[in-house]
Amino acid sequence: MLDVKGLGIRFGGNHAVQNVTASIEAGKITAIIGPNGAGKSTFFNLISGFYQPTSGSIEFLGQDITRLPTHDVVGRGIARTFQTTTIYKELSVLDNAMIGHRVRTRAGLWDALLRTGRERRDEQESRAGGMAALERVGLAAQAHLPAGALTQEGQKRVGIAMALSSDPKLLLLDEPAAGMNPEETVNLMALIRELVTGGLTVALVEHKMSLVMGLADEILVMHHGQKIAEGTPAQVSRDPAVIEAYLGSHAHGGQMGQSGNADAPEPAAVQGNRGAGADSVIVASIQDNAPDPATVPLTKDSDHA
Ligand SMILES: Nc1ncnc2c1ncn2[C@@H]1O[C@H](COP(=O)(O)OP(=O)(O)OP(=O)(O)O)[C@@H](O)[C@H]1O
Numbered sequence: 001m002l003d004v005k006g007l008g009i010r011f012g013g014n015h016a017v018q019n020v021t022a023s024i025e026a027g028k029i030t031a032i033i034g035p036n037g038a039g040k041s042t043f044f045n046l047i048s049g050f051y052q053p054t055s056g057s058i059e060f061l062g063q064d065i066t067r068l069p070t071h072d073v074v075g076r077g078i079a080r081t082f083q084t085t086t087i088y089k090e091l092s093v094l095d096n097a098m099i100g101h102r103v104r105t106r107a108g109l110w111d112a113l114l115r116t117g118r119e120r121r122d123e124q125e126s127r128a129g130g131m132a133a134l135e136r137v138g139l140a141a142q143a144h145l146p147a148g149a150l151t152q153e154g155q156k157r158v159g160i161a162m163a164l165s166s167d168p169k170l171l172l173l174d175e176p177a178a179g180m181n182p183e184e185t186v187n188l189m190a191l192i193r194e195l196v197t198g199g200l201t202v203a204l205v206e207h208k209m210s211l212v213m214g215l216a217d218e219i220l221v222m223h224h225g226q227k228i229a230e231g232t233p234a235q236v237s238r239d240p241a242v243i244e245a246y247l248g249s250h251a252h253g254g255q256m257g258q259s260g261n262a263d264a265p266e267p268a269a270v271q272g273n274r275g276a277g278a279d280s281v282i283v284a285s286i287q288d289n290a291p292d293p294a295t296v297p298l299t300k301d302s303d304h305a
């Protein structure tokens, strides 16, 4: 569905993404993982047209989208959420979804907020698109509540609805479970599965290994801007280069991964298993942080028992 070849971007002397060749397959869930600063969000920024690559190409559904601006990329069927939640808490849930629709299609943010003439013509269409998106994320009944009145999980769903309202074929989620408790994480996993069952293709960046290992069909591992491994969760979690990347970043005072918010358990689990044998580290973090073993299928663990 999406093929990138030799993709790279430099910020000054810093190769944030370097020579990445990878594919995202239709109908699957692809996770992009890697230590903090690995280039994961930048990779999404390149795919979604927020950044222009300094090298390489991006093909989506057989067409070159390398140099397309964001709104054209959205028009082709790629939508995304951001690492930092960007919902408007004082506006209604439906208004948020509708703004998502407008910003991602014809009218700009100012048109949407100021309700210009051009924007008004899109209103009906946006309302329908917004409601359809809210139904997909299970928020139709909350459409008229202020978004800020929802739980953390509800607000994340609003963010996903904003992305879905442009009716994408490929949805990019940047750390969707950040700040969520285990129960909310399980609910989010169920939602992502449902969306994929409904025909959507999902790629997500995530540090929570319980979610990644329980959900992903394919994993792409990045480190220092480069792709260092890819494969199924079982393959990747025993890949020496992956183990080295995570252990290395840990040993140097880095974190196995979180975003500076209160998702503490993941690195703690890694720490608790130091010296337990390198290849048990990633698996240990999966087991220790599984929200609920009864509801999250951790079938991949059997490979390491
Ligand atoms: N707009 C920018 N200007 C300069 N440097 C940038 C810019 N965006 C990203 N970088 C740099 O690119 C590198 C990769 O950053 P990126 O945000 O993609 O990492 P990440 O894998 O998403 O990390 P995290 O897990 O912490 O979110 C970092 O060194 C970062 O400082």
Ligand SMILES: [Mg+2]
Pocket (backbone or CB within 6 Å): 040, 041, 042, 083, 205
């Ligand atoms: Mg990031």
